[in-house]
Amino acid sequence: MVFTSPTFLFLFLPAVLLGSFVIPSRWRNGWLLLSSLIFYFWGSGVLVLLLVVSTITDFSLGRVVARASEQGNERRKRAAISGSVLVNLGLLGYFKYANFLVEQLNSVGRDLGIGEIAWTSVTLPIGISFYTFQTMSYTLDLARGRATPLDRIVDFGLYVSFFPQLVAGPIVRYHEISEQIVERRVAMDGFSAGAGRFMVGLSKKVIVADQVAVIADRAFAVDAVALTSTDAWLGILAYTIQIYFDFSGYSDMAIGLGQMFGFTFPENFRRPYSAVSITDFWRRWHITLSNWFRDYLFIPLGGSRVEPRRVYANLMAVFVITGLWHGANWTFVVWGLFHGVLLLAERVLDQRWVEGDAPSFVPIRRAGTFFLVVIGWVFFRATDIGHAFSYLRAMFGGVRAEQAADPLLTVGNTPLVVLALALLTLGVSGRWVTGPRAVEMLERGAPPLRVASALALVTAFSYALILVISGTFSPFLYFQF
Numbered sequence: 001m002v003f004t005s006p007t008f009l010f011l012f013l014p015a016v017l018l019g020s021f022v023i024p025s026r027w028r029n030g031w032l033l034l035s036s037l038i039f040y041f042w043g044s045g046v047l048v049l050l051l052v053v054s055t056i057t058d059f060s061l062g063r064v065v066a067r068a069s070e071q072g073n074e075r076r077k078r079a080a081i082s083g084s085v086l087v088n089l090g091l092l093g094y095f096k097y098a099n100f101l102v103e104q105l106n107s108v109g110r111d112l113g114i115g116e117i118a119w120t121s122v123t124l125p126i127g128i129s130f131y132t133f134q135t136m137s138y139t140l141d142l143a144r145g146r147a148t149p150l151d152r153i154v155d156f157g158l159y160v161s162f163f164p165q166l167v168a169g170p171i172v173r174y175h176e177i178s179e180q181i182v183e184r185r186v187a188m189d190g191f192s193a194g195a196g197r198f199m200v201g202l203s204k205k206v207i208v209a210d211q212v213a214v215i216a217d218r219a220f221a222v223d224a225v226a227l228t229s230t231d232a233w234l235g236i237l238a239y240t241i242q243i244y245f246d247f248s249g250y251s252d253m254a255i256g257l258g259q260m261f262g263f264t265f266p267e268n269f270r271r272p273y274s275a276v277s278i279t280d281f282w283r284r285w286h287i288t289l290s291n292w293f294r295d296y297l298f299i300p301l302g303g304s305r306v307e308p309r310r311v312y313a314n315l316m317a318v319f320v321i322t323g324l325w326h327g328a329n330w331t332f333v334v335w336g337l338f339h340g341v342l343l344l345a346e347r348v349l350d351q352r353w354v355e356g357d358a359p360s361f362v363p364i365r366r367a368g369t370f371f372l373v374v375i376g377w378v379f380f381r382a383t384d385i386g387h388a389f390s391y392l393r394a395m396f397g398g399v400r401a402e403q404a405a406d407p408l409l410t411v412g413n414t415p416l417v418v419l420a421l422a423l424l425t426l427g428v429s430g431r432w433v434t435g436p437r438a439v440e441m442l443e444r445g446a447p448p449l450r451v452a453s454a455l456a457l458v459t460a461f462s463y464a465l466i467l468v469i470s471g472t473f474s475p476f477l478y479f480q481f
Contacts, residue, residue, distance in 0.1 A: 001042040002476060003253050004206055004468055012039065013257075016163075020261060021186070029158045029181070032261065039163040040126070047125040050091060051161055057087045058135040059156045065142045066149040077143055084139040088132040096129065098122050100328030127167030129325055133292055135160050137173040140296055146175040155181050164257035168250050168476055170268040171288040173295070177263065184262035194259025196439045196457065201252025203460040204434070206467045209246035210474050211418040212238040214411050220381055222407040224390035229398035231408050232391060234419070239381050240374050241422045244273065246477045247286070252435040266291075270433050273373070273426050276365040278342040279352040281373060289325070293318050312347070316340045326380070331388055335379040342372060370426065 001008050016035045023031055041048045061080045068077035099121050106116040138156070141147045150156045159181050165172060219227065219235020227235070251268035258265045268288050275281035282290050301314040316337070323336020346352045353365065375392070382388035408416075438453065 001039055003250070003257075004202065004476075006469060009465070009468065017260065029152075030154050032162060033154055033158045036158065036161040036163040036166060040161060040166060043167075044126050047123065050095070050125055050128070051131060054088060054091060054132060054135050055157050055160045056153070058084050058138050058160075059150070059153050062139050062142050062149050062156070065139050069143065069145065081139050081143050084136055088136050092128055092132045095122055095125055097324075097328045130169050130171055131160055131166060133171050134173070137171075137175075137292070137296065141173065141175045141178075147178040150178075150181065162258075162263075164254040164261075164263075165265060168247070168254070169286075169288055170251055170254060170265050171292050172265055173288075173292065176266055180263050186262035190259050190262060193439050194256040194261075197256030197259060197435050198253050199256075199457055199461040200435050200438050201249040201254075201256060202468075203457070203464045204245045204249035204252065205476070206464040207460060208418055208422050209242045209249060210467070211415045212245075212422065213242045213474055214238075214415045215408060215419060216242050216381070218407040218411055220383075220387075220391070224387065224394045225399070227391070227394040227398055227407070229395060232394035232398055234408055234416075236374055236378055236381070236391070236395065237423065238415070238419050240273075240377050241419060243377065243380075243477055244269075245422065248435075250476050255435065267433070267436070271428070271431075273370055274366060274429070275354075275369045275373075276362055277346055277351060277353045277369055278339060278372060279346050280354040281369060282339070282343070283354060289322070293322060297321065312344050315344055315347070319343065330385050331379045331382050334385060334388070335376055338376050338379065366426075 001012060003009075012035075016032070019031050019035070020028055037048060037051075040051060061084045064080040065077050068074070068080060099119075102117050102119045106119075109116050138159070142149055150159070159172075159174065159177065215238035216235055219231055219238070224232070248269040255265045255267070266288055268286060270284040270287065272281050272284035275284055298314055298318050301317065302310055303314065304311050306314070319336040319340030320333060321336070322339075323332040323334070326332045326335070343352075378391050378395075379385075379388045382391055438457065
């Protein structure tokens with residue numbers, strides 16, 4: 001079940017909302033937990049058991065960590081933390097990377113003539129990269145004294161599996177939401193703000209991301225040697241817009257749904273294509289993942305407090321792992337390395353600007369950063385390394401028009417117009433973040449602005465619903481991660 005399906009919009013969500021407002025508050029977490037498990041089972045079937053195993057494991061180990069901390073038993077605390085990390089990374093490693101590992105070993109085996117490993121492909125559970133990171137943050141936060149343990153497994157189960165952010169984030173660390181799990185206020189002002197945010201997200205996903213996806217899919221489906229430079233650039237620019245509007249649209253919907261149930265989730269995007277450096281980009285793109293790796297990997301490795309060579313090694317390690325987190329393919333490793341090298345270069349050259357730090361040349365720096373990000377997306381989208389380099393060659397050379405496959409001539413005008421309009425938004429200030437700013441205009445803008453904003457949002461949302469009902473939407477890109 002996805003947010004952009006009629007089943008979710010017209011059956012599941014109304015039923016869950018009705019139950020949440022009708023039942024007594026002491027049963028509300030149980031109701032939301034049950035609804036979330038049904039939501040996950042709908043799309044994953046028996047793989048919901050992995051979610052249950054992860055939940056039970058970390059709840060139990062969290063109690064051990066809390067007791068050991070009270071007693072000052074450091075050995076027992078470290079053992080419990082190690083158990084949590086091993087179980088969660090074990091599940092993630094097996095289900096996400098086993099197929100890739102066996103494929104690489106078999107490739108070597110074929111080359112050496114020593115045979116292959118008999119293997120049945122493992123199905124990747126939806127959202128496993130997200131919920132394993134959330135469950136690990138529970139034991140890690142308890143060990144650091146950043147939060148107190150939950151008394152009821154129902155409450156912890158809701159933290160892990162709450163359906164708005166279960167399968168594609170934002171990645172909510174336990175200390176950010178621990179108090180809200182136990183006690184929160186559900187009011188009409190929060191509900192209306194959440195509904196508005198959800199409408200913004202659905203419109204971004206269905207009206208923009210799904211339209212430009214037609215261009216990106218067509219360009220990357222064609223043999224890159226048959227692409228003109230123009231078509232190659234149109235294809236990767238379309239993917240650049242698609243992945244942002246798709247993922248940020250999902251995050252808007254998740255944050256909005258959370259508000260409708262009384263939760264406040266952290267922001268996940270802050271207009272990343274307005275960044276003036278790659279450092280700035282990673283403060284704006286998938287913020288909750290960046291924060292997770294910063295707090296639980298980069299800083300424990302020594303962060304920026306160690307000698308420069310160690311800092312550079314730590315930085316590269318984090319971004320190789322960031323690439324692998326996104327998928328079991330060498331293309332993601334290269335994408336992570338690409339960003340890691342750029343970040344390292346900015347450190348060495350003292351060019352880690354963020355918007356507000358650079359007194360001049362901001363437009364040039366934004367354009368340069370955007371160019372580098374687009375180059376990186378080629379590796380992210382390509383099927384393999386060879387395809388990525390062929391596509392890059394097409395971008396900077398390409399065939400003559402009479403020799404081209406002409407993959408974009410049949411997509412129609414609408415996707416191209418949507419792409420052009422979406423690219424125009426790149427010139428908007430980096431401080432103007434669409435989701436929260438749209439809700440702010442609806443609630444606190446001048447009366448004419450509030451009316452205009454409401455009309456625009458209702459019109460966009462109505463059109464998005466028409467597209468949903470007609471079945472023209474596509475799955476969220478980050479479901480595959």
